[in-house]
Every structure is written in structure tokens, then in C-alpha cells.
Amino acid sequence: MKAVFLDEQQRLNSVLNVINDQTFQLESETLKLRNEVVNTRKHFWDEIKVNTDSFDDFLETVINLRQEAQALAVGESTHHYASKRLAVLHRMKSVPYFGRIDFLEEGFSEQEKIYIGISSLMDASGEDFLIYDWRAPISSVYYDYEPGPAQYTTPGGKVYGDLKEKWQYVIRDGKLQSMFDTSLTIGDEILQKVLGKGVDKYMQSIVATIQKDQNRIIRHDQGRMLIVHGAAGSGKTSAALQRIAFLLYKYRDRIKADQIILFSPNAMFNSYVSNVLPELGEENMQQVTFQEYLDHRLSKDFHLENPYHQLEYVLTAANNPSYSARIKGIQFKASVKFFEAIKLYRETLEKSGLLFKDVKFRGKMIFSSQQLSETFYREHISLSFQSRLEKLKDWLMNKIKEIEKVERSQPWVEEEIELLSDETYHKIHKYLAKKNGFEREEQADYEMDQDALIQVIVRLKLKAVRKQIQTLDFIDLEGIYKQLFTDPLLMQQQLKVEVPDEWQAICEDTLQILESGTLYYEDATPFLFLQELIQGFQTNRSIKHILIDEAQDYSPFQFEFLKRLFPSAKMTVLGDFNQAIFAHASGVGDFQTLNHLYGEEQTEVINMTRSYRSTKPIIEFTRNLIANGEKIIPFDRAGELPVLTEVENHTDLHQCILSKISELQSKGYGSIAVICKSAEESKAAFEALNKIDGIKLIKSGTVEFEKGVIVIPSYLAKGIEFEAVIIYDASENVYGDESLRRVFYTACTRAMHVLQLYSVGRPSSFMQKALDGNLLQHELTS
Numbered sequence: 001m002k003a004v005f006l007d008e009q010q011r012l013n014s015v016l017n018v019i020n021d022q023t024f025q026l027e028s029e030t031l032k033l034r035n036e037v038v039n040t041r042k043h044f045w046d047e048i049k050v051n052t053d054s055f056d057d058f059l060e061t062v063i064n065l066r067q068e069a070q071a072l073a074v075g076e077s078t079h080h081y082a083s084k085r086l087a088v089l090h091r092m093k094s095v096p097y098f099g100r101i102d103f104l105e106e107g108f109s110e111q112e113k114i115y116i117g118i119s120s121l122m123d124a125s126g127e128d129f130l131i132y133d134w135r136a137p138i139s140s141v142y143y144d145y146e147p148g149p150a151q152y153t154t155p156g157g158k159v160y161g162d163l164k165e166k167w168q169y170v171i172r173d174g175k176l177q178s179m180f181d182t183s184l185t186i187g188d189e190i191l192q193k194v195l196g197k198g199v200d201k202y203m204q205s206i207v208a209t210i211q212k213d214q215n216r217i218i219r220h221d222q223g224r225m226l227i228v229h230g231a232a233g234s235g236k237t238s239a240a241l242q243r244i245a246f247l248l249y250k251y252r253d254r255i256k257a258d259q260i261i262l263f264s265p266n267a268m269f270n271s272y273v274s275n276v277l278p279e280l281g282e283e284n285m286q287q288v289t290f291q292e293y294l295d296h297r298l299s300k301d302f303h304l305e306n307p308y309h310q311l312e313y314v315l316t317a318a319n320n321p322s323y324s325a326r327i328k329g330i331q332f333k334a335s336v337k338f339f340e341a342i343k344l345y346r347e348t349l350e351k352s353g354l355l356f357k358d359v360k361f362r363g364k365m366i367f368s369s370q371q372l373s374e375t376f377y378r379e380h381i382s383l384s385f386q387s388r389l390e391k392l393k394d395w396l397m398n399k400i401k402e403i404e405k406v407e408r409s410q411p412w413v414e415e416e417i418e419l420l421s422d423e424t425y426h427k428i429h430k431y432l433a434k435k436n437g438f439e440r441e442e443q444a445d446y447e448m449d450q451d452a453l454i455q456v457i458v459r460l461k462l463k464a465v466r467k468q469i470q471t472l473d474f475i476d477l478e479g480i481y482k483q484l485f486t487d488p489l490l491m492q493q494q495l496k497v498e499v500p501d502e503w504q505a506i507c508e509d510t511l512q513i514l515e516s517g518t519l520y521y522e523d524a525t526p527f528l529f530l531q532e533l534i535q536g537f538q539t540n541r542s543i544k545h546i547l548i549d550e551a552q553d554y555s556p557f558q559f560e561f562l563k564r565l566f567p568s569a570k571m572t573v574l575g576d577f578n579q580a581i582f583a584h585a586s587g588v589g590d591f592q593t594l595n596h597l598y599g600e601e602q603t604e605v606i607n608m609t610r611s612y613r614s615t616k617p618i619i620e621f622t623r624n625l626i627a628n629g630e631k632i633i634p635f636d637r638a639g640e641l642p643v644l645t646e647v648e649n650h651t652d653l654h655q656c657i658l659s660k661i662s663e664l665q666s667k668g669y670g671s672i673a674v675i676c677k678s679a680e681e682s683k684a685a686f687e688a689l690n691k692i693d694g695i696k697l698i699k700s701g702t703v704e705f706e707k708g709v710i711v712i713p714s715y716l717a718k719g720i721e722f723e724a725v726i727i728y729d730a731s732e733n734v735y736g737d738e739s740l741r742r743v744f745y746t747a748c749t750r751a752m753h754v755l756q757l758y759s760v761g762r763p764s765s766f767m768q769k770a771l772d773g774n775l776l777q778h779e780l781t782s
């Protein structure tokens with residue numbers, strides 16, 4: 001074995017030499033390219049003689065310009081790729097590869113040793129691969145097979161063969177530390193090591209230890225829709241990010257990083273995952289939250305409720321008299337039922353119910369809402385809804401032309417001219433001079449005539465009205481949406497929708513909040529959907545893939561919406577209904593409705609039941625908190641039993657937490673989270689614990705993920721992990737209601753190595769099963 005190890009170290013050294021040579025060469029080439037680009041930019045105009053005397057001269061100038069610009073663009077992009085490759089080579093100096101397969105291809109007599117790393121490397125002759133990129137077709141054998149018959153798919157078809165051996169290497173700073181023949185070792189020692197480590201500020205890539213089911217997600221390539229339902233800690237986010245890296249590799253000629261969007265749960269999560277792709281030598285995809293999109297579309301007309309505000313209400317306002325109606329409203333407005341109702345509603349608007357705004361000019365009504373409604377329902381009724389709106393728009397634009405003529409002789413125009421500022425006057429003068437064919441140098445000679453000035457003034461004044469008509473902003477969308485809640489017969493009789501109990505209260509609440517100019521989070525997507533059904537859909541065809549993490553938090557409504565918004569994109573949806581903490585998803589247990597989004601033949605579902613984040617004792621405890629938790633398989637990593645400490649009051653609680661944190665810090669835990677149910681509870685906890693050096697309170701607006709000691713509400717901890725988790729108060733008093741089970745589960749599953757729960761008084765009954773099964777160490781302080 002020692003000889004094998006020495007041989008491997010020797011090979012590693014020779015690979016490192018190649019990496020060093022290539023780095024050296026590329027560094028000087030990159031420098032040269034950089035200088036060339038800077039030089040071209042600096043002297044861009046020196047190379048071009050601008051001559052527009054004759055048409056031929058003009059043409060020559062344009063051609064020269066284009067050639068120079070092209071040369072510059074080629075130089076810039078070559079420099080960009082060279083720098084990117086250089087960054088990868090620098091990373092490969094530390095860990096050139098992490099695995100090896102010895103593969104005997106069918107029809108060949110000699111097996112080949114395939115070394116696998118974050119990127120490919122050729123030998124000096126450029127003929128042989130010293131390292132294969134982990135995303136190359138042959139590398140999939142490493143992730144998918146144990147020694148024995150194996151196959152992989154290439155663009156030219158399937159390749160069959162025999163996997164003879166499979167090795168894992170631990171290389172740090174270019175030194176071989178250890179190597180394992182994985183066909184001989186029991187368990188995954190490298191995975192054990194990786195998972196046993198502390199956390200960094202950023203999520204790490206998992207390419208060295210991708211598991212078989214994760215590899216299926218990463219390399220999935222058929223159909224429009226991939227649905228991944230995976231237990232907490234099963235690697236959904238990790239698989240999503242490596243999938244993006246895979247897509248950028250496989251389709252490098254066709255897909256750029258900015259054509260992929262990751263929908264993430266919050267801004268802090270964006271920073272947490274921001275390092276994975278750059279670590280793999282790829283650029284980051286676009287990252288957005290659904291709220292950001294809603295804000296972009298609706299915030300000029302409404303004050304939009306933030307989803308965390310909604311959650312905070314759900315978690316803290318149970319004693320409010322309108323609580324139950326709001327919850328039922330949230331669930332109803334997220335349902336497919338409401339989605340279908342809105343589609344039907346839009347159809348009924350073809351006959352009646354479309355409301356319009358009065359269109360005003362200089363404070364005077366020029367078209368009344370009634371006049372618009374009568375015209376819409378009288379004219380062109382055989383045409384489609386959209387065409388009728390277009391016709392109405394054309395009619396209005398023509399009317400505006402008539403109004404424009406009449407307005408020119410109104411006294412306000414003279415007054416307006418008298419009050420014109422010098423600046424505006426000069427702008428108009430310049431505009432008219434140019435329009436009348438005066439060159440820049442001659443413009444001062446242009447004498448502006450009064451009629452032309454009047455025309456410009458009136459046209460300018462009418463610009464806003466024209467825009468209102470062009471953008472169909474004369475339709476009273478808010479009024480139309482409100483009708484769903486004001487007309488008692490509309491929902492039940494006309495649209496035949498079964499409304500929830502307390503419908504009357506839901507209607508009153510919705511109308512009241514809309515009156516105040518606010519749109520509830522649960523109303524935002526339905527409103528936008530109705531708006532688009534009426535005004536036409538906005539689409540973005542340049543996006544090729546969208547990946548939706550924490551997808552259990554999205555309503556069927558939102559998925560429909562995303563599908564329409566990105567018509568050319570494939571969708572990857574990753575989620576876990578045991579962590580569905582938004583009220584609209586309570587009672588929902590799977591992605592059934594999503595199977596139909598693109599049709600079943602376009603949809604593949606992958607379930608992941610193995611959980612990697614937490615130690616075995618923590619997973620054995622957390623899986624007892626939920627129904628069917630026994631299906632979750634812990635990765636076999638040892639650790640302490642989670643501890644539940646019961647205290648009598650909050651003073652004792654804070655005392656205990658303070659000493660626990662100091663104990664954890666002295667044991668070397670660098671990332672410790674005190675997880676609270678809500679922002680309200682987090683604020684109180686933070687105030688009581690703020691003597692801890694460097695402690696931070698995480699709020700919904702926090703954008704940077706930090707290590708250290710933090711206090712965080714459960715819903716913001718989603719998707720993130722901590723070496724040690726302290727559940728601030730796991731009492732029945734706080735987590736008593738069944739609806740909070742998923743919140744509690746989500747909070748507990750954030751722990752990697754240590755889980756400590758406190759309870760002021762009687763512990764939550766969610767833990768009873770675990771207590772009965774001795775999966776939780778129970779301590780009393782008094």
C-alpha cells in the first residue's frame with residue numbers, strides 16, 4: 001500500500017507540474033491580452049478616420065468602426081475566458097482531483113485510469129487527459145456505480161464497460177493526505193469527514209462526494225419539469241447548484257449563467273450560496289426572490305405586504321378575532337380553485353363587469369368610465385377580448401388626436417407658453433430646429449414659429465394621457481379585483497366556486513386592506529395574474545432554466561405564473577413539505593398539483609430520503625417530530641443526543657443559554673444559532689442575550705450570512721445550517737398548536753452537530769414520541 005501511495009504522490013507531483021506550467025503560460029498570455037485590450041480601448045479612435053463626406057466614405061467609416069469594435073470584443077472575451085481558466089488552475093493547484101475510476105471499456109483490452117477533478121486538464125502534448133471534469137460523461141460512472149458492470153451516456157450513444165476500481169483522494173495544498181479504495185472501505189469515510197467539519201460563511205460545493213440520487217438531479221436532461229422532494233438536509237440546494245454548474249458545462253455554447261435563475265427564499269440565502277459556482281470556476285446564475293419580482297411589478301400601485309410580515313402575523317396573532325378568517329383567506333387565495341375562478345372570471349368580463357377609470361386631461365374628465373364601458377360592450381363584440389381592448393385603445397388614440405387639435409386654441413396654451421422656463425424653451429427650440437433640418441451649428445438661426453410651439457406644448461401635455469391609453473392603464477384593475485369580494489353572487493353563483501367558511505369576513509378584510517392601498521401577500525399573485533389575463537402576459541424568453549428552492553413555500557398560483565413568465569425555460573423544483581411553514585401550504589403534503597403543470601410526460605419526480613446535514617442522533621430525533629418521518633434515513637455520523645432542558649422562567653432560560661453558548665464556544669463551535677419562533681420572540685431573546693460578544697439579530701432585511709452567534713426567527717433560518725442550534729423556547733406554550741409542527745421541525749433540522757432545546761414550563765407535545773423513544777435527553781433545572 002505504501003508503494004501505491006508513493007506512486008500516487010509522484011503522479012500528483014507531475015500533474016502539479018503541468019498545472020504550474022499551464023498557469024505560467026496563461027498568466028503571461030492573460031497579461032498580454034489585457035494590455036492589448038487596454039491599448040485598443042485607449043487608441044480606439046486613432047485607428048479610425050471618421051469621414052462622412054460621401055456615402056462611400058461614410059460606409060468605409062462604418063465598416064472600420066465595426067471591425068475595430070469586433071476586434072475589441074474578441075479581445076475582451078478571450079481575456080475573460082483566459083482569466084476564468086486561470087482562476088480554475090489556481091484552485092486546482094490545491095486540489096487537482098478527488099477521485100479515480102479504473103474503467104475497462106467494452107471491446108478494449110486495457111483499462112484506463114480516469115482521474116476526476118473540478119475541471120479537465122490535458123498533458124503537455126494536448127493529447128491525453130490527465131484529469132477529467134466531474135461533469136464529463138465518463139465521470140458519471142464515478143458517482144453512479146460500485147465496481148462491476150457500468151455504463152455512461154455520451155452524445156454519440158451509450159458506452160458499456162467494467163468499473164474495476166474506484167478511489168477517493170484527500171489532497172490538500174497539493175499534498176496527498178490519504179486515499180481510499182471505496183470498493184474495500186465500509187461507509188463513506190470522506191463524506192464522514194466533510195460532514196463532520198465546521199461550517200464556513202458560505203455553502204461549499206459537494207462535487208467530491210455527490211451521491212447517486214443527487215447525481216440524477218444534477219444530470220437530469222429530459223422533459224420540462226424536474227420535481228425533487230427531499231428530506232431536510234438531503235442536499236436539495238447543493239444538488240441544485242451543482243446542477244447549474246453541470247448545465248453551464250454541458251451547454252457551454254448555448255447557455256450563459258445569466259440565462260439561469262435561482263429563486264431563493266430570502267436575500268440572506270443568496271449570500272449563503274453565492275460561493276458554490278465561483279468555487280467550481282463558473283459564474284453565478286441570477287438569483288431572485290419571488291417577492292422581488294412582485295415588488296418590481298406591483299409596487300408602483302400598491303404597498304405590498306412582505307411574505308415575512310404575513311408569516312409573522314400567522315405565528316403571533318392567533319388571538320386576533322379576524323385570525324381564522326385571514327388564515328382561511330390565505331389558503332383559499334393560494335388554491336387552484338381560486339386560480340380557476342380567476343380564469344373564469346376573466347371570461348365573464350367579456351360580457352360584463354370590466355371596469356374603467358375616468359380618463360382626465362388637466363384635471364378635466366375627457367372620457368368617463370361609463371363611456372368607456374359602453375363603447376367596449378357595444379363595439380366589435382364578435383372579436384376576441386384582447387382585440388376589443390386594442391380596438392378601444394385605437395379609438396381612444398384617435399379621439400386624442402381630435403382633442404389635441406381643439407386644445408391648441410385653448411387659452412391655457414398661451415399661459416403655458418408665457419410661463420415656460422428658459423431651459424424648456426431652448427429644448428423645444430432645439431428639437432424643432434432639428435426637425436426642420438437645421439444642422440447643429442446652424443440651429444441658432446432657426447426661427448421658431450408660434451404654431452409649431454403650440455403644437456409641441458399640447459403634445460407634451462398629452463403625453464401622459466397617451467401613455468395611460470397605450471399601457472391600458474384606463475382599466476380599473478383594482479376595482480375589477482375588488483368585485484370578487486364585493487359582489488355576493490359572483491363567486492358562488494356565477495363562477496360556481498365553493499368559498500371557505502367565513503367568506504363574508506374574508507371579503508371585508510380584503511376590501512378594507514385594499515382601501516388602505518395595501519395588497520396582502522396572498523392577494524399579490526392572484527391580482528397580478530388577473531391583470532395579465534386582461535392586459536396580456538409579460539414574458540421573458542431569454543431564460544432557459546429556472547430552479548425554485550424551498551418550493552413548498554410557493555402556491556400553485558405562483559407556479560402557473562412562473563411557467564407563463566418564462567415560456568422557454570425548463571423548471572427544477574426542490575422542496576420538502578415537512579418544512580412548509582406558510583399558511584397556504586398547511587394541509588398540503590406533496591407536489592401533486594405540479595405534475596400537471598407541464599403534463600406528466602414532461603415531468604420527472606425524484607425523492608431523496610437520505611439526510612446528510614445532521615448527526616444520526618439529531619436526525620433520529622427530528623424525524624420523530626413529523627408524520628412518516630421513519631422514511632428519512634440518517635447518514636451514519638455519530639454525535640450526542642439532543643438535549644431538552646426544562647426551566648421555570650425566562651430569567652433561568654437566559655442564564656442557561658448564556659452558559660450553554662460559552663460552553664459551545666469553548667468547544668470550538670463557530671456557528672451557533674438561537675432559533676426563535678417569530679421575529680417578535682427573536683427580538684426579546686436578542687435583548688436578553690446581547691451581552692454575548694458579537695451576537696447578531698437576523699431580520700428579514702438582513703442580506704449577508706454571518707458566522708458566529710446569531711438570534712434568528714425560524715422562517716429566516718430556512719435553507720441554512722449551523723454547527724449548533726439552540727431552540728429558544730420549545731414549550732407547549734410556544735409550539736402548542738398543530739399548525740406549528742412544521743415550523744418546529746424546520747428549526748430543529750438546521751442543526752449539524754449539536755441540538756439543545758429549552759422549554760419554559762411544559763415542553764411541546766411534538767417531542768413526546770421522541771421522549772418516549774429515549775431519543776432526547778431530558779433535564780430539569782430545578
Ligand SMILES: Nc1ncnc2c1ncn2[C@@H]1O[C@H](COP(=O)(O)OP(=O)(O)OP(=O)(O)O)[C@@H](O)[C@H]1O
Nearest residue numbers: 206209210211232233234235236237238612613719
Ligand atoms: N453529497 C454530499 N456530500 C457532501 N455534503 C453533502 C452532500 N449532500 C449534502 N451535503 C451537505 O448536507 C448539508 C445539507 O445540504 P443542503 O442544504 O443542500 O440540503 P437541503 O436538502 O437543501 O436542506 P433543507 O431542505 O433542510 O434546507 C450541507 O452541508 C451539504 O453540504
